[in-house]
Amino acid sequence: MQSPIQRWTILSVIGLFFFMVIVDGSIVAIAIPAIARDLSITTGATTLIISSYLITICATLLLFGQLGDQFGRSRVFKWGTLVFLFGSFLAGLGGYLVVVLLGRLVQGIGASMTMANSYALVTDTFPPEQLGRAFGIEGIFISLGALAGPGLGGLILVQLPWNYIFWVNLPLGLLCLLAELVIFPKNKSQHSGRIDWLGALILALAASTLYVATTQVSYWWLMLLLTMGLSYVFWRIERRVTLPLLDFKIFRYHLFSQSLLVAFLSFIVSYFFTILAPLYLQLALKYSPGVTGVLLMVTPIVSLVASPLAGYLSDRYDQRLEMLIGMTILVGAQLTLALSTAQYEPTYFIFNSVLIAIGTAVFSTPNNVIVMQAVPNKMRGLAGATNSLVREFGLVLGTTLSTLIFYRLLSFFSHRSVSTALGVARHFCSRLSVALI
Template structure:
């Protein structure tokens, strides 16, 4: 492929990544308007946000493998079309259930797009250019995670929440035209037939795992702690569906591994070649990616809630604050590209994670109920810079020694590791945020001498609304003091969520020291000699 055409193709690949990353963050800002317009219940609110992640994470591995067989460009374009069509359904949804269905279909399209963008880069670039391409890809993810709330805030405030989904349609058209004009199709012609049984086992495994991680805090980790209703059917047992989901995930994961090993022994293609995990960079890189992803969602999860419900910023202003993260990430893309071939990729990953830790801790220290929003900007910038460095270079490390013919499988595997880590991070950090908030607020209200039933009512109202009820408490002179207690409690919860995220990032940093970092390997990668010795 001509060099200029290849780099132009990278632009459209990056726009495709932006499409799914922006959509996954833009909804958080639009949710209040959706609730007001459609009158959806709290359970529907949760599924509007989480149905996308559930399907997305469950199908990444399946579509990463399928891309190697049917064509990486073809599958990515199919995903873009499905994603755009589902966005039309979401933008026109008349009810909450219709919106949830559209989000589920969006998850299918997104799962087709993400691993194929990676495998197209892995197949289309070599040596130092590959490192630069991965840097652009990773910085796009980090930047768009922050631009999403900004874009969502603007569209929701000045137009309608429906445009938060409608914006995907013109972007989808641009991507389809651009990819057809600039990117050449690639596939592994000797990959054989698709492993449908492995695909089903993979879908059930990750679907059950992500469901359990997301729903544990709401439904209860062991005993039922809330109603679980699908259509007209309600969960009838005292045992929560969450441990059952985890049990299903364990059983099907074992069956999946057994199935793949059996197919490999008889010479048949499996959904994923488990031999890839014999590659040290792939094995330890995936472990590090999963752990780092646990921490990288600390700020994106809790900070927008704190900015809006404690400091009183509107959706658009919140988006502008989070723009500091995007700026840091895009600055990192230049630094990452310049360092390719000069600094070891693993070293760049470690520098990036250290910057993330420093940024998260700085933001946590700046959080207070009476804080000025400007104090969080430096920490957000440093955090974004770290995300831009670590995300791209870690991806490059993971895929550096993966044969091009198996790049779809490798891309799908590392994307799945990240998504499972993100789901686990959302579950844990959400639990830290709301549990800490509830504990601090309960203590404060008890100190005021409020009756136990009133304490429970106020605490549940604040926590169940994710902080939105603080404004209602502040609006009344009789509950203004309670609103101050709630702001303090929510600030404490946000701070502890940030510090917990920093802790996970520190563990991820430690995990990177298991990744081989030898100069002759870095020289091979810089020269484009990747995967040649892996059978």
């Protein structure tokens, strides 16, 4: 067992890198207009830059969790950091959409390698009596990362080209990698030669077809049926193999399953705000990227205060009651956004951003603790990977559904097929983005 200083240093490094990985899932949102103009593509097409990253993580999380169990979690985490940094450099080269997408694919693989092993690394590092506090602090980094991306992106775009939203990862990522090499524990490999490659392949196919089902209009039902079929095959495979990627027995713990389901739904809804808020501020209200970035930073700034307070309350009071209060605040924020008429801005937007920050902190912090403590110690590695997988699936669905609904309604009100928000009448963007977020 490491010393207290080493334990908290390890947690800080994992949290900082986790923050960076989560930020990269949303930082592209504010740069969508700039990327679309520079690459001469539609704003709808740029959504691929977000979703390709998220779907890659979804497709490979459980595989890298199993590889971490076999070859050492620290080793897989370190290699994942290196792969993520290379993907960030490649994505920032830009020039063509295919280059950016390739970089995002590599980024997603690196992010998956780290995310799949982060929860288990924390469990290996901390004694049981400190796990709740440790997971609460890691939850702070997750919440901040999910909320801070567009705001940080806006601040970067004030002075630098959009490429730097990817290259900004490099200095911090290199520092994290150096720290990992020095302080992370040296795990012993437990390789048994039993990697569930077939299950990993079927899961990747299921994740890909689910994404296509949420983006296709004509044949979405066919892709959805294919997703269901692949999911059934995956379930059959996992029941037979000796070391499955996903041991479905974990879902017998009802508190774990229920908390995971609620978190999944909350992440779907939260990404409606993440994707559409930058479009609303820039295209409907005509704010500059700099002003947009400042307004989008309201939520993460409030989270800096709300998340530690939520963690403090989580250790002392009923965590399920705290989750209920947080979800109630989030629902209230969504209702006030739906009732907005784009007047009294930016005051109205700031007010709702504060509500979202408080609701997210009060909900997600106890939820992460409950998820990880609802299962036996021997299943916490799987619980951590499953928790990350569910979160990323929620983000993917939130991205694709918000984009799909937005452009379909934009086409309906414009009486023509619309795949870009650039040049579309201001009142259409205003009405739809406010209604959806």
